[in-house]
Amino acid sequence: MDHVVKGSSGNLPQEGKLRVLQLITLSxxxxxxxxxxxxxRGLTDRRRKxxxxxxxxxEYEVLLACKDSGALIEWVRESCPEVxxxxxxxxxxxxxxxxxxxxxxxxRQLIRCFRPHIVHCHSSKAGILGxxxxxxxxxxxxxxxxxxxxxxxxxxLSQRFFVVLEKWMAQITNAIVCVSxxxxxxxxxxxxxPSRHELQISESGASSLRAKVIHNGxxxxxxxxxxxxxxxxxxxxxxxxxxxxxxxxxASPDLKQLSTDFEKERPFIVITVxxxxxxxDPWLFLDLVEKCANENPDDLLNRVHFFxxxxxxxxxxxxxxxxxxxxxxxxxxxGERQDILSLLKQADVFLLTSCMEAFPIAILEAMKVGLPIxxxxxxxxxxxxxxGVTGQIVPSREPDVLWKELKMLLCDAEKRQRYGxxxxxxxxxxxxxxxxxxxxxxxxxxxxxxxxx
Numbered sequence: 001m002d003h004v005v006k007g008s009s010g011n012l013p014q015e016g017k018l019r020v021l022q023l024i025t026l027s028x029x030x031x032x033x034x035x036x037x038x039x040x041r042g043l044t045d046r047r048r049k050x051x052x053x054x055x056x057x058x059e060y061e062v063l064l065a066c067k068d069s070g071a072l073i074e075w076v077r078e079s080c081p082e083v084x085x086x087x088x089x090x091x092x093x094x095x096x097x098x099x100x101x102x103x104x105x106x107x108r109q110l111i112r113c114f115r116p117h118i119v120h121c122h123s124s125k126a127g128i129l130g131x132x133x134x135x136x137x138x139x140x141x142x143x144x145x146x147x148x149x150x151x152x153x154x155x156x157l158s159q160r161f162f163v164v165l166e167k168w169m170a171q172i173t174n175a176i177v178c179v180s181x182x183x184x185x186x187x188x189x190x191x192x193x194p195s196r197h198e199l200q201i202s203e204s205g206a207s208s209l210r211a212k213v214i215h216n217g218x219x220x221x222x223x224x225x226x227x228x229x230x231x232x233x234x235x236x237x238x239x240x241x242x243x244x245x246x247x248x249x250x251a252s253p254d255l256k257q258l259s260t261d262f263e264k265e266r267p268f269i270v271i272t273v274x275x276x277x278x279x280x281d282p283w284l285f286l287d288l289v290e291k292c293a294n295e296n297p298d299d300l301l302n303r304v305h306f307f308x309x310x311x312x313x314x315x316x317x318x319x320x321x322x323x324x325x326x327x328x329x330x331x332x333x334x335g336e337r338q339d340i341l342s343l344l345k346q347a348d349v350f351l352l353t354s355c356m357e358a359f360p361i362a363i364l365e366a367m368k369v370g371l372p373i374x375x376x377x378x379x380x381x382x383x384x385x386x387x388g389v390t391g392q393i394v395p396s397r398e399p400d401v402l403w404k405e406l407k408m409l410l411c412d413a414e415k416r417q418r419y420g421x422x423x424x425x426x427x428x429x430x431x432x433x434x435x436x437x438x439x440x441x442x443x444x445x446x447x448x449x450x451x452x453x
Contacts, residue, residue, distance in 0.1 A: 021111065024126050026093060035436075038217065063116070068089060147359075171209075176210070217364070349371065360379065374391055
């Protein structure tokens with residue numbers, strides 16, 4: 001079944017397919033990449049059958065372009081064999097004028113060859129080079145999804161430069177999508193996006209730039225990720241790891257007896273998923289682990305073990321810091337994994353310590369499997385987590401305050417259960433991939449029909 005966009009045909013192609021170029025800087029395992037993957041999978045999925053008779057039928061031809069290797073390419077290659085993939089030789093996150101010029105030229109040639117109706121850019125570098133290339137090749141519609149503004153985490157001249165750059169780029173963009181209301185507010189305050197009044201006008205098509213919030217979404221499903229092998233054999237992986245680490249830390253001579261004791265009173269598993277990079281603030285995570293290890297208040301909290309799932313530039317540094325602080329018995333770095341949902345199912349609490357986020361996919365994954373959330377105040381987290389209902393949002397970044405909230409969750413099984421059920425319900429209601437796809441398809445249609453208006 002072909003895909004559907006609402007309303008009159010306008011500038012939609014009358015014959016053939018609607019060609020969409022999905023462009024992102026890197027193909028790594030990350031939240032933005034998961035959004036692009038779900039978009040591609042949804043747009044090319046012919047099994048969606050609930051089509052009202054008066055809707056305009058649109059079939060999509062999607063091309064993915066990104067850095068030349070990584071998880072995203074593998075996901076698309078495995079699940080969407082009909083999608084063409086163009087690895088970009090010169091695309092990279094770092095700024096390098098000569099290489100960036102080559103990347104721009106590479107994109108320009110690609111767009112001339114593919115002739116897309118829509119270029120949909122994701123992430124900062126691809127957002128800048130992709131929009132420029134689309135402008136100079138006269139692409140009908142250019143859309144940019146902000147997965148966190150490029151100037152976040154900057155200050156001084158660097159920040160001012162990127163704010164000005166985003167303003168310039170907005171002038172050649174048909175629509176800017178923010179994944180959180182917080183990013184819209186930031187865009188308005190920096191005058192990158194139109195004012196609230198102008199945004200309201202744009203709903204009638206009177207403004208040349210449209211800005212819209214489309215929250216990230218994931219498939220509802222049953223919490224499986226399809227890459228876990230025999231899930232039953234893995235259910236106790238984190239518990240076994242916690243037992244083994246505790247045995248080493250306490251120099252226990254009887255691992256079998258220790259395992260029996262832990263099985264009687266299962267250890268608490270606190271889990272984080274994310275790249276080991278500055279934006280995720282793994283140092284605050286370690287400070288919290290250290291607080292837990294040093295306080296050692298009673299037998300109950302002696303059985304807490306922390307897991308970080310994800311790779312990144314700080315991986316080796318974190319390993320060294322864990323050894324330096326003597327935290328081996330309390331924390332395990334699992335590295336990059338493809339069985340995220342299976343690991344989350346084994347945990348008791350999901351923890352987020354990031355200092356920069358937009359609308360974290362990791363929180364949606366935790367909500368999907370029914371985990372209570374403990375998060376610092378960052379990005380659009382308040383749009384995901386209802387504090388006091390589905391988890392706790394902590395305004396402070398002090399380890400003492402975080403540890404106090406975590407203790408209360410670990411010591412209250414009824415609250416964890418209640419938060420977890422509410423978390424899963426909220427995910428199912430507001431953050432399905434179908435809802436996200438519908439909103440993006442509506443934006444595609446509106447942007448095409450507004451050309452020249």
